[in-house]
Amino acid sequence: MRQKEGRPRYRRLPARSNERVYACCRKPGCAILGSMKKLVVKNAFYAQSGGVSAVINASACGLIETAKRHRKHIGKLFAGRDGIVGALTENLIDVGRESPATIRGLKHTPAGAFGSARFKLKGLEQNRAEYQRLIDVFRAHDIGYFFYNGGNDSMDTALKVSQIGQALGYPIICLGVPKTVDNDLPHTDCCPGFGSVAKYVAVSTLEAGLDVASMARTSTKVFVLEVMGRHAGWIAAAGGLAGAKASQPPHIILFPEIPFVPQEFLDRVKQCVVDYGYCVVVVSEGAAYADGRFVADAGTKDAFGHTQLGGVAPVIANMIREAHGYKYHWAVADYLQRAARHVASRVDVEQAYAVGKAAVELAVKGVNAAQAYGRIQALSGAACTSGRGRHAIVRTRVAAGRTSEWAGLAERTPNKCISWRVADGSH
C-alpha cells in the first residue's frame, strides 16, 4: 500500500450507479480508493471523550438522529462505552436498540450518556498493538465510520485513528466532533459546551453580586468566584457579562493569560470597596504568577505538614483578609458549572446538536480528517478585551454576535442589563 507525504487531499469522485465513492488522491488505482468502495454501507462508531459538558449529549443526539437518515451509507451505529476505551475493550452499545424518544431525550441530558474517558492513544510506532486491536474490533463490527466527540486531546485521538487507513490498510472515515467548555479548541469560533458554562458563570456572578451588594454595608465586602479554565480565560471572561458598568460586579477578573501581581490586585480590591462598597472577583483556576507558578499552589500545609492542594479562590480570599481585613466569602463552582444543564444556553444546545449532525453529513460525503470539525458561526462575533503587559487586572467583556440566548439571560434577571459592548482586541 502506498503512503503519501503530508496531508492528503480528498476529492469526491463521480458516483457510479447507486455507489458514491471517494478517493484520497487523483491517481487512479489508489489502494485507498479501492477499499473505500466497500464503505458504501458500513457501521459507525461514536464515542465521547475528555471532560463532559452540559450539551455533549446534544451532539450525540444530532449525530445519532442524522445517522438514521443516512441508511444508504451508515448501517448500525455503535457507541463506545467510556470513549476509545469502549473500542479497545469491545464494549459497544448498539444505539439502534434505543427508542427514538430516548435518543431525543439525550438533547436534554447532561454529562456523558455513554461514559467519557481521559485516555490518550500512544503513537502508532509506540504501541502498534493498540491500533491493531482497534482494527480487529472495527473489522469484527464492520465499522467504516469513526466519530470522536471531544476537545484537543480527543482530536489527537481521532487524528491517530484516521492514520490506520493509510498505515495499516484499514479504511475508515474519521471525524472529530468538537466539545470543550474552555472554548480553546482551534479552528472553532466558539465551541459547544462553552456557551452553557459561560451562561452559568454570568448568571452566578450576577446573582452572587446582587447578594453581596445588598449585604456589604454591615457584612461581606469581598466575594471571590473561582471558575474553570486552566490555560484559557474565556470562562472567567464570561463573568463579565454580569455587569454593564464598572461599578457593577464583577469588578475584577483574573485570567490565566495575564500574570497575577498580588499588590496590584490588592490595591484594586481596596479601591473597589472604597468606590462601590464591595468587590466581586472572578478568577480562573489557572491564574498564575509571572514565573508560571499557579496562584492555587500556595504552599499550604495541613496540620500534619502535608502539602494541601486547594483552589485559587481561598488563596486570594486569604490574601485580601490579611491585607485589608475585609469580611469575605468565596465559591468554587468546579463541576457544577460544566454540568449545569438546568441553565444551559439554548444556542449552545443547538450548536452541539448541529456539530453532531454535520459530522455525519461530512462523513457520508467522504471527508476523512480529524481536524475537519465544524466551524461554528453563531458566536462568530465573540471577542473580549483586556489590558495587556503589566496590567494584572482587567475588565473584560465577551461580546456575542447573534446570541438570542443571552437575551434570554437578560429576561431572567429583569432588573439588570447584560453588556453587549463589542470590545476591541482579544484576551
Next chain:
Amino acid sequence: MRQKEGRPRYRRLPARSNERVYACCRKPGCAILGSMKKLVVKNAFYAQSGGVSAVINASACGLIETAKRHRKHIGKLFAGRDGIVGALTENLIDVGRESPATIRGLKHTPAGAFGSARFKLKGLEQNRAEYQRLIDVFRAHDIGYFFYNGGNDSMDTALKVSQIGQALGYPIICLGVPKTVDNDLPHTDCCPGFGSVAKYVAVSTLEAGLDVASMARTSTKVFVLEVMGRHAGWIAAAGGLAGAKASQPPHIILFPEIPFVPQEFLDRVKQCVVDYGYCVVVVSEGAAYADGRFVADAGTKDAFGHTQLGGVAPVIANMIREAHGYKYHWAVADYLQRAARHVASRVDVEQAYAVGKAAVELAVKGVNAAQAYGRIQALSGAACTSGRGRHAIVRTRVAAGRTSEWAGLAERTPNKCISWRVADGSH
C-alpha cells in the same frame, strides 16, 4: 403608663363607626388602648435582615402589594435601607413612589432589594438611646407598623422593637416575616428561602453526580460538594433528593448534627468506589467532630505560617486523597446557592409572597408579636431520616408534602427520579 408582666394578651375590640381599635388587655382605660386608637391609619416600616435569599424580595412584594390594599389602616410604606440600620439612620425609601411593575418585579429579583444587615440591637437596658432614636424616627414618619423580614436574629430584633410600645410608650404593631435558607427557624414547618436553596443543591448534586459517573472509569472518582448550614443539615439533606437508590449520588451526606468520624467516613468512601465505581459526598459547612471542632478548621497553614481558614470540602477531599489516592474534585457553592434565583422553587416563591401578605393581614388585625410569623403548611410533610448515635454517615431523604415544584425538578432531569419517600424521624 402601666407595664404588664410577661407576654400581653391582645384582643380585638368592637369597631366603633369606621374605627377598628385593639387593646392589650381587657381593662378599660389602659394607656396602650388609649394610644392604639390613633393607629387606625398609620405609616409602616419594612426592612430585610440577615443573609438574603433568592426569594426574600418576593416577601417584600407580597407585603407591599397587600399594604396597598389596606389604605384604611396603612398609609405610606417605608422600606429601611440596610435593615434596622435604615431606621436608626433615617434612611427610608418611600415604596409608594415605585411603579406597580417595579413592585411586581421584586417577586423575581434575587438578593435584598432594599439592602439587608447583620446588626443586632442590644437590650433595652443596655442601649436605651438606640431605642429612643428608633422612636424619634418612627414618630417623625408617623410609623405604627413595623415589619422585619429575617431569620432567628431578626426575630429577636422584631421582638425588641415590639417592647418599645410598653416600655417606652410608643405604640407600634410589630411582625416578624420569616426568612432563612437554613430552614432552622422555629415555629415554621419550612421557611421561605429554604425551598429554593434545596432545589439548587438537589439539582447541582444530580448534575455533578451524572458528570462524575460518566468519567469515573478513567478519571475523577470522588466528588465533594460543600453546602451551607452551619448548625442545621436541612440543606445538605436536600442533596439526597438527587438519588432514588443507594447506588445513585449522593452516596454520603455529612451533617452538622452528627459527629464526623474520619475512619468510618473513609471506609464508606472506599466501599462506594468499589461498589459503584465512584462516590459523591454532600457536606454541610458545619460538619464537626464529636468534640465540636469544625472539620473545616483543619489547622492548615500557608507558606508564611498563617492559619488558613478554608472550606470543609477541600479538607475532606484531601483526607480521601491521602487515604485512598483517588482522583477527586470538590466544589463550594457558598453564595451561589442562596442567590440562585434562576432555579428558585416556585413553591418557595409563592410561600415567600404569602408570608409577606399574611404579615400585613395580621398587622391590620392588630396582632403585635414578633413571634407571630406565619406558619407555613405547604411543606408540612417535610421530614428526613438519619442514622443517629455512632453512625457518622447516613442517607437522608427530605420528603415533600404537596410540592408541585419538586415535580418540576423531575421534569428538568427526565432520566432521573426524585425520591418521594417519607421517612421516619428527623435529623
